[in-house]
Amino acid sequence: MSYIIDRRLNGKHKSSVNRQRFLRRYREHIRKAVEEAVNQRSIQDLDRGEQITIPKRDIHEPNFGHGSGGKGSIVHPGNKEFATGDRIPKPEGGGGQGAGQGNASNQGEGEDDFVFQISQEEFLDFVFEDLALPNLVRKDLKEIKEFSIKHAGIVSEGTPSKLNIVRSMRNAYARRMVMSSGSRKKLAEAEAEREALLKLADSPEEKAKIAWLDEQIELFRQKIERTPFLDTYDLRYNHHVKEPRPSSKAVMFCIMDVSGSMTQETKNVAKRFFILLYLFLNRNYEKIDVVFIRHHTSAKEVTEEEFFYSRETGGTIVSSALKLMEKIVKDRYSPDQWNIYAAQASDGDNWDDDSRICRQLMEEEIVDLVQYFTYIEITPREHQSLWHAYEQVQTNHPKNFAMRHIVDVGDIYPVFRDLFQRRQHESNR
Amino acid sequence: MSRTAKKSDRLSQGPDWSFELIQQYDDEIGKIAKEFGLDTYPNQIEIISSEQMMDAYASVGMPLGYHHWSYGKQFLEVEQNYKRGRMGLAYEIVINSSPCIAYLMEENNMMMQALVIAHACYGHNSFFKGNYLFRTWTDATAIIDYLVFAKKYILECEEKYGIEEVELTLDSCHALMNFGVDRYKRPVPLSMTEEKARQDEREQILQQQVNDLWRTIPVFDRAEEEQQKERVFPSEPQENLLYFLEKNAPLLKPWQREIIRIVRKMAQYFYPQRQTQVMNEGWASFWHYTLMNELYNRGKVEEGFILEFLQSHTNVVSQPSFDSPYYSGINPYALGFAIYSDIKRICENPTSEDREWFPDIVGKPWLEVLDFAMRNFKDESFILQFLSPKVMRDFRFFGIENDVLDPFVEVKEIHDDSGFRGLRQRLAQQYNLSHREPNIQVQRVNLYGDRSLVLKHTMDGSRPLNDDTVEVVKHFKRLWGFDVRLESWDGDRLAQVYSSEAPVEI
Numbered sequence: 001m002s003y004i005i006d007r008r009l010n011g012k013h014k015s016s017v018n019r020q021r022f023l024r025r026y027r028e029h030i031r032k033a034v035e036e037a038v039n040q041r042s043i044q045d046l047d048r049g050e051q052i053t054i055p056k057r058d059i060h061e062p063n064f065g066h067g068s069g070g071k072g073s074i075v076h077p078g079n080k081e082f083a084t085g086d087r088i089p090k091p092e093g094g095g096g097q098g099a100g101q102g103n104a105s106n107q108g109e110g111e112d113d114f115v116f117q118i119s120q121e122e123f124l125d126f127v128f129e130d131l132a133l134p135n136l137v138r139k140d141l142k143e144i145k146e147f148s149i150k151h152a153g154i155v156s157e158g159t160p161s162k163l164n165i166v167r168s169m170r171n172a173y174a175r176r177m178v179m180s181s182g183s184r185k186k187l188a189e190a191e192a193e194r195e196a197l198l199k200l201a202d203s204p205e206e207k208a209k210i211a212w213l214d215e216q217i218e219l220f221r222q223k224i225e226r227t228p229f230l231d232t233y234d235l236r237y238n239h240h241v242k243e244p245r246p247s248s249k250a251v252m253f254c255i256m257d258v259s260g261s262m263t264q265e266t267k268n269v270a271k272r273f274f275i276l277l278y279l280f281l282n283r284n285y286e287k288i289d290v291v292f293i294r295h296h297t298s299a300k301e302v303t304e305e306e307f308f309y310s311r312e313t314g315g316t317i318v319s320s321a322l323k324l325m326e327k328i329v330k331d332r333y334s335p336d337q338w339n340i341y342a343a344q345a346s347d348g349d350n351w352d353d354d355s356r357i358c359r360q361l362m363e364e365e366i367v368d369l370v371q372y373f374t375y376i377e378i379t380p381r382e383h384q385s386l387w388h389a390y391e392q393v394q395t396n397h398p399k400n401f402a403m404r405h406i407v408d409v410g411d412i413y414p415v416f417r418d419l420f421q422r423r424q425h426e427s428n429r
Numbered sequence: 430m431s432r433t434a435k436k437s438d439r440l441s442q443g444p445d446w447s448f449e450l451i452q453q454y455d456d457e458i459g460k461i462a463k464e465f466g467l468d469t470y471p472n473q474i475e476i477i478s479s480e481q482m483m484d485a486y487a488s489v490g491m492p493l494g495y496h497h498w499s500y501g502k503q504f505l506e507v508e509q510n511y512k513r514g515r516m517g518l519a520y521e522i523v524i525n526s527s528p529c530i531a532y533l534m535e536e537n538n539m540m541m542q543a544l545v546i547a548h549a550c551y552g553h554n555s556f557f558k559g560n561y562l563f564r565t566w567t568d569a570t571a572i573i574d575y576l577v578f579a580k581k582y583i584l585e586c587e588e589k590y591g592i593e594e595v596e597l598t599l600d601s602c603h604a605l606m607n608f609g610v611d612r613y614k615r616p617v618p619l620s621m622t623e624e625k626a627r628q629d630e631r632e633q634i635l636q637q638q639v640n641d642l643w644r645t646i647p648v649f650d651r652a653e654e655e656q657q658k659e660r661v662f663p664s665e666p667q668e669n670l671l672y673f674l675e676k677n678a679p680l681l682k683p684w685q686r687e688i689i690r691i692v693r694k695m696a697q698y699f700y701p702q703r704q705t706q707v708m709n710e711g712w713a714s715f716w717h718y719t720l721m722n723e724l725y726n727r728g729k730v731e732e733g734f735i736l737e738f739l740q741s742h743t744n745v746v747s748q749p750s751f752d753s754p755y756y757s758g759i760n761p762y763a764l765g766f767a768i769y770s771d772i773k774r775i776c777e778n779p780t781s782e783d784r785e786w787f788p789d790i791v792g793k794p795w796l797e798v799l800d801f802a803m804r805n806f807k808d809e810s811f812i813l814q815f816l817s818p819k820v821m822r823d824f825r826f827f828g829i830e831n832d833v834l835d836p837f838v839e840v841k842e843i844h845d846d847s848g849f850r851g852l853r854q855r856l857a858q859q860y861n862l863s864h865r866e867p868n869i870q871v872q873r874v875n876l877y878g879d880r881s882l883v884l885k886h887t888m889d890g891s892r893p894l895n896d897d898t899v900e901v902v903k904h905f906k907r908l909w910g911f912d913v914r915l916e917s918w919d920g921d922r923l924a925q926v927y928s929s930e931a932p933v934e935i
Contacts (some may be wrong), residue, residue: 002455002472002550003528004448007481008535014484015504021596022501061499062604062897062904064867070892072831075856077759078750079827079843087837088829116505 158237167236187220253342270345295321355385375403495583523549527569552713562701601904602692609671632683666870680910711765808860881912
């Protein structure tokens with residue numbers, strides 16, 4: 001006798017723990033591969049899995065075994081022309097067919113590298129590993145305006161609109177069964193007796209008895225029927241509770257210089273940086289708004305498409321963008337409710353007098369509004385006035401403001417990691 | 430049996446399987462198997478998806494195992510190969526347990542399911558129950574219990590001592606796994622409760638013994654001290670390296686000894702399988718062939734079904750020749766199937782050659798001879814005993830020798846009258862585990878000095894050890910706790926020394 005069991009419904013990820021163990025063990029390899037991928041991939045597919053290659057020797061599990069050399073002996077099938085005593089020259093540069101029988105490979109294909117795929121989720125885990133958002137606060141627990149409705153069981157009181165029909169009917173049925181059980185029992189007895197009498201039935205006495213029984217039966221039937229079909233205490237209602245939901249909203253400002261001096265290449269570097277930041281925020285907050293502000297001599301809020309691809313010419317006044325940002329924050333993103341992050345990218349050009357205004361704006365207004373303001377300067381040239389102005393901001397407000405210098409694409413990821421490295425005081429919180 | 434049986438006797442022939450249908454086929458096949466006298470454990474047939482099959486692959490077919498990164502690696506490898514279409518999944522995995530668990534993949538059609546049932550549930554199953562190696566070294570009723578125990582124990586260790594620590598110990602044990610088997614002693618089967626109770630006891634006693642061996646309190650009695658100095662430890666070389674470490678390594682913690690023991694037990698459990706590939710797969714193939722044909726002879730299945738089966742069967746038992754791009758050694762299914770089939774032929778239709786070579790079995794009832802052959806041999810002795818000249822001719826076997834100093838390889842024997850015996854010997858040797866694996870034993874321990882340990886490798890045919898050796902010696906050192914040297918001896922000549930420390934020049 002055999003038992004046949006359907007196991008398909010059992011979990012299929014029995015190996016997932018072992019897989020995690022494997023990833024943990026080779027995290028250095030994976031991290032390196034991820035780093036390369038982030039720097040080399042086009043922007044659109046930053047957000048997917050990655051193929052990881054690990055050299056076979058690093059992953060090999062050692063075992064005692066025979067090496068090549070010495071005297072080997074082996075039997076092969078499929079002889080065609082060999083005769084006893086034939087001497088066959090060995091193939092160039094190899095141990096010949098002799099010795100290699102021990103490890104008939106279940107290890108795949110010889111010396112190739114070990115290649116496997118990590119999922120998008122895992123990829124991003126590695127990209128943002130050990131990074132933390134500075135000054136992350138769950139805004140505004142007291143002024144909660146968002147609630148989520150949660151199912152909280154079944155109750156016996158409620159509004160008709162929340163009537164749980166199935167439960168109510170079930171209760172009613174049970175109650176009817178109980179309440180009428182006595183009558184039904186007697187009814188069954190009377191009917192049985194009547195059946196029995198009908199079979200012999202002739203004498204007047206018996207006929208009278210039958211008539212009496214008929215009466216009784218009718219009585220019981222009525223009694224059973226009179227049991228109310230639905231009673232108030234059968235009713236059951238679905239119960240819901242409102243649960244306050246802490247706001248975890250963030251808004252991200254992308255500010256970029258689009259003046260004539262910014263080439264498409266510089267913009268691409270900026271775009272990668274913005275996207276990294278966006279993906280990172282996305283992992284930390286449920287809801288993210290992104291505001292794109294581009295500027296030359298004047299600033300404008302634009303769509304993503306316009307932000308990255310339309311070209312403008314002319315001079316540069318950075319403070320215009322900062323003013324616009326401040327205005328948008330005041331209008332739409334109250335700092336009480338929103339976590340505000342900003343990233344500014346520029347090649348460092350600015351109208352000379354403006355840098356002073358920028359610093360003033362930054363120190364007096366913006367730094368207090370935002371969680372974190374990052375400025376990246378993408379230029380192979382010397383720094384100009386804006387950089388120096390911002391440097392002072394950084395010294396005065398090291399917690400909320402950071403700036404870095406990027407020369408080419410390869411710098412983006414290291415700089416990003418550097419900017420968001422988990423700080424000591426962060427991890428203590 | 431008439432092949433024109435009534436239509437109603439037929440089992441449904443559609444390609445799709447269903448649970449009722451599997452049940453029906455299993456009933457039929459089981460009935461026939463019983464008539465042929467196959468003695469089996471009860472069967473537990475489990476239907477699984479391909480993903481689950483990959484999981485099963487990764488855990489060497491065991492239904493549950495402890496966690497270790499190497500199984501994750503295995504899984505990723507299988508997954509990658511499968512997804513790229515470089516490799517099909519095996520049709521079945523069967524576990525030596527009672528009840529005997531066989532996995533059927535849901536993707537397979539009814540013919541394949543029937544084939545797998547015949548192959549695994551009656552072929553392998555009866556082999557597990559009958560072969561002397563399995564009877565001696567494994568306890569089918571206890572293995573699942575033991576796996577549960579092992580998994581739980583290692584999980585607890587991870588919680589207590591950290592994943593990292595446990596992983597290091599397991600790594601080292603795995604490196605020595607093939608050297609963790611007893612060859613000459615019968616282990617006592619244990620159930621989970623016994624194991625649990627004994628384990629606590631063992632932890633204490635073991636530690637005591639070890640402490641005794643390494644006692645450092647000065648001995649005042651001169652005579653006793655002299656006597657101790659002369660004591661050689663171990664008194665005889667030890668070939669079960671893991672066992673030696675478990676019992677004698679000075680610095681191991683009790684839980685580490687238990688982990689060594691678990692790995693050792695697993696190695697012991699798989700030991701018979703490593704020695705009976707040809708016999709086991711051949712036996713299962715012989716029986717799926719016989720049982721499926723019998724289904725057809727009795728009119729249970731149609732021509733289309735049996736033709737499809739024959740095609741699959743031919744693939745399973747095909748043997749590419751040595752110069753084919755598909756050649757990857759001798760196919761154990763093919764060789765085993767050929768030998769068993771030939772035994773049957775020798776019993777029923779012997780030639781004069783057979784009378785000369787196998788006077789004992791000519792004309793005997795084939796079922797009895799086959800049963801005897803299955804029960805009492807391992808690959809090496811099975812080939813030595815039953816490989817007939819006809820099979821060698823059919824496979825066109827030839828034996829070659831290869832000396833690294835010689836620019837030529839030499840053909841020693843081919844499938845002709847003068848070569849048969851030598852060829853058979855050579856092939857049998859190839860399946861001899863002690864020839865396939867190097868002979869490494871614990872030679873001596875410096876008890877009263879630096880506690881260093883010497884392993885001795887006795888070379889076979891001057892074959893050196895592989896490139897992993899130093900790594901494995903380091904793993905050995907991790908468990909032993911003190912320096913370890915491995916000496917390779919070619920006869921009386923010390924050929925090479927591997928050390929857990931710096932490389933040693935001779």
